[in-house]
Amino acid sequence: MTDFLIVAANSAAENVFAAEERITLSAKDQQRLAEMLSRPPKLNKRLRAAVREELTETRKN
Amino acid sequence: MALKIVPFEKAHVKEGFNCGKPELDEYLMKYAGQDMRRGLAALFVAVDEGDNRIYGYYTLSNTGIDTRIIPAALQKRLSKYGDVPAIRLGRLAVDQRAQRQGIGVRLLANAVIRSVSNASAWALMVVDAKDDRAAAFYRKFGFDSLEDDALHLFSPRKDLELLFIDAFGA
Numbered sequence: 518m519t520d521f522l523i524v525a526a527n528s529a530a531e532n533v534f535a536a537e538e539r540i541t542l543s544a545k546d547q548q549r550l551a552e553m554l555s556r557p558p559k560l561n562k563r564l565r566a567a568v569r570e571e572l573t574e575t576r577k578n
Numbered sequence: 579m580a581l582k583i584v585p586f587e588k589a590h591v592k593e594g595f596n597c598g599k600p601e602l603d604e605y606l607m608k609y610a611g612q613d614m615r616r617g618l619a620a621l622f623v624a625v626d627e628g629d630n631r632i633y634g635y636y637t638l639s640n641t642g643i644d645t646r647i648i649p650a651a652l653q654k655r656l657s658k659y660g661d662v663p664a665i666r667l668g669r670l671a672v673d674q675r676a677q678r679q680g681i682g683v684r685l686l687a688n689a690v691i692r693s694v695s696n697a698s699a700w701a702l703m704v705v706d707a708k709d710d711r712a713a714a715f716y717r718k719f720g721f722d723s724l725e726d727d728a729l730h731l732f733s734p735r736k737d738l739e740l741l742f743i744d745a746f747g748a
Contacts, residue, residue, distance in 0.1 A: 546724040553732060559740070567684070571691060
């Protein structure tokens with residue numbers, strides 16, 4: 518975990534993202550969001566492969 | 579073409595960028611720099627290491643999801659403060675000359691890496707897809723659409739952190 522944090526974070530400033538307005542959702546979608554946050558984490562293998570490749574590229578630079 | 583994905587700098591060449599969506603081209607040309615200076619968005623670009631030309635970009639910003647209109651019992655599961663903190667991947671675009679080369683996937687992965695590395699607290703990553711095709715792209719990578727707005731997609735932070743725990747055994 519620490520490894521990728523060092524690689525990805527070139528500077529603290531890059532990791533403080535700008536502010537933007539809030540998002541308002543319908544009650545139905547807020548319920549969906551609550552369910553999403555309550556369930557156990559899910560692994561997406563396609564995204565994992567992409568992140569691994571990008572970490573390798575990041576290390577080269 | 580050797581691409582690196584880095585924070586936007588003045589030396590990067592925006593001219594000639596054409597992703598096929600005029601609003602995304604116009605944003606890069608006219609507004610991205612302003613938004614960065616005003617602190618409204620952080621812009622990251624895929625640039626050719628040789629000539630600094632931009633072949634893709636994405637923007638990240640912090641946002642909040644208002645949860646105050648749902649019943650109190652459910653609200654407690656989301657946030658007792660009213661807003662759920664989130665990171666917004668507002669725009670992602672690839673120049674037509676560089677499309678179908680995996681650059682969009684690299685940009686998304688890079689955005690995930692930077693977001694998970696972000697020191698601030700956030701519970702969800704929110705993606706604004708520009709059309710159904712873009713939404714389908716994000717769904718392939720585990721993002722879920724909402725029922726009332728299929729072009730807003732979400733992924734919980736815990737899902738994205740799992741990518742790294744699984745990769746490094748941490």
